[in-house]
Amino acid sequence: MLSLTWFLALSAILFAIGTIGVLTRKNAIVIFMSVELMLNAVNLTLVAFSSFMGDIHGQILVFFSLCVAAAEAAVGLAIVIAIFRNNLTVDITKIKLLRW
Amino acid sequence: MVTYLFFLLATLAVGSALATIMSRSTVNSALFLVLNMVSLAGVYLLLKAQFLAIIQILVYAGAIMVLFLFVIMLLNVDDEQTIFSKKTFRNAFGFLLGGIVAGQLFYAIAGYTGVLPDISAEMTSVGTVEAIGKTMFTEYLFPFEVTAILLTVAVVGALFIAQRNPKSQN
Numbered sequence: 001m002l003s004l005t006w007f008l009a010l011s012a013i014l015f016a017i018g019t020i021g022v023l024t025r026k027n028a029i030v031i032f033m034s035v036e037l038m039l040n041a042v043n044l045t046l047v048a049f050s051s052f053m054g055d056i057h058g059q060i061l062v063f064f065s066l067c068v069a070a071a072e073a074a075v076g077l078a079i080v081i082a083i084f085r086n087n088l089t090v091d092i093t094k095i096k097l098l099r100w
Numbered sequence: 101m102v103t104y105l106f107f108l109l110a111t112l113a114v115g116s117a118l119a120t121i122m123s124r125s126t127v128n129s130a131l132f133l134v135l136n137m138v139s140l141a142g143v144y145l146l147l148k149a150q151f152l153a154i155i156q157i158l159v160y161a162g163a164i165m166v167l168f169l170f171v172i173m174l175l176n177v178d179d180e181q182t183i184f185s186k187k188t189f190r191n192a193f194g195f196l197l198g199g200i201v202a203g204q205l206f207y208a209i210a211g212y213t214g215v216l217p218d219i220s221a222e223m224t225s226v227g228t229v230e231a232i233g234k235t236m237f238t239e240y241l242f243p244f245e246v247t248a249i250l251l252t253v254a255v256v257g258a259l260f261i262a263q264r265n266p267k268s269q270n
Contacts, residue, residue, distance in 0.1 A: 017118060023194030044144075056227075063155065071254030
């Protein structure tokens, strides 16, 4: 069987890609998708540890984190719509009410 | 066999993740993210977490990504002309920070000394619906019920935020 390290390495790569996406992109929706990517990477870590330790509690935690992700997606996309309605753009470099 | 399947799925996941953050069109990003979710569901199957694999496809690829695509359709966002072409300080800092995060994670993984318990064959089949349901509806019944409140609050909050502000109409 594959060792645990491979799964953790895959998860780390996906998390880093998500981080780069959050920090470099300008489109608010793409940034939000990168956040989902990072959430998924962490879920993969939890499932891998849960499976390799024969302990089910990690998978229960992933289930709850999926619920939180669904709630977060609904609220976050509502915020994106509200931002678009006020600024007519989702480009975060053009939204600078609180920046200089 | 499992090893080859894992490397296939891992390549697919990493490639689609890269395509998600690099594609110019937002719709393409969303579709590549769906591919990423599906390949991660395959990895869950390799880890014998069947229930979570199905839930991953249903909730993420099914519900959340459809929500994303609906919002993209509503907002009618144009394709971006410049993603990485401008070598700004912000982009360089983003890549640097991403590299640092990856390095830290790999350092932590490399320093991990095996403390895995010896598990028998039947203990690896923890991910079935039966096993998860048994734990969730006994030990985790209260958090499960609280999740319902969380989802209700999220729906109400999303409706409240996304509704048209009546004061700005006149």
